[in-house]
Amino acid sequence: xxxxxxxxxxxxxxxxxxxxxxxxxxxxxxxxxxxxxxxxxxxxxxxxxxxxxxxxxxxxxxxxxxxxxxxxxxxxxxxxxxxxxxxxxxxxxxxxxxxxxxxxxxxxxxxxxxxxxxxxxxxxxxxxxxxxxxxxxxxxxxxxxxxxxxxxxxxxxxxxxxxxxxxxxx
Numbered sequence: 001x002x003x004x005x006x007x008x009x010x011x012x013x014x015x016x017x018x019x020x021x022x023x024x025x026x027x028x029x030x031x032x033x034x035x036x037x038x039x040x041x042x043x044x045x046x047x048x049x050x051x052x053x054x055x056x057x058x059x060x061x062x063x064x065x066x067x068x069x070x071x072x073x074x075x076x077x078x079x080x081x082x083x084x085x086x087x088x089x090x091x092x093x094x095x096x097x098x099x100x101x102x103x104x105x106x107x108x109x110x111x112x113x114x115x116x117x118x119x120x121x122x123x124x125x126x127x128x129x130x131x132x133x134x135x136x137x138x139x140x141x142x143x144x145x146x147x148x149x150x151x152x153x154x155x156x157x158x159x160x161x162x163x164x165x166x167x168x169x170x
Contacts, residue, residue: 004052012052016045019062023069030073035139035149040076043150044068083157090164109167116166120159127152128159 003011020041027037044065048055057064120128123145130141131152138152145152 004048005055007052012049015048015061019065020045023065026066027069027073030070033139033149035142036073036076039148039150040069040072044072079153083153083160086160090160112166112169113163116163117159120162124155124159127155131156 004015023041023044024034024037027040028034031037031040048068059067117125117128127141127145130136130144131138136144138149138156142149142152
């Protein structure tokens with residue numbers, strides 16, 4: 001661990017290669033999503049390298065890695081749940097608007113959303129449309145575009161934020 005704290009890349013690579021596959025298998029058993037398992041393990045390993053000077057492992061390295069991956073998975077689930085709750089709230093609010101407001105207002109809101117969608121950067125727009133219009137799950141979008149799920153999550157967050165801001169201006 002002292003060598004890792006000093007920035008010894010050989011030690012880091014050894015640690016990575018020695019535990020990567022077993023950690024991916026462990027997270028896969030919990031998430032049932034291979035890409036997500038790989039992303040989580042890679043995030044944990046990146047954080048270890050990034051924060052190597054601050055590492056204070058009081059258990060075995062293997063135990064530390066398993067716990068870190070487990071906590072990263074839990075954090076990912078919480079983040080995804082918050083996003084889902086936000087989307088459901090926006091859907092409900094939008095439905096309430098449709099019920100309560102006049103057709104002109106509804107048409108204006110729809111146009112605002114469409115304008116904001118059209119303003120999105122091309123890749124962001126493509127990801128948004130695949131998810132929200134065509135109904136693909138994040139994993140499916142990532143596979144179809146050959147990108148990571150994290151990229152899909154980031155781009156969807158960006159798109160939702162822009163659309164939300166546009167609707168709040170009204």
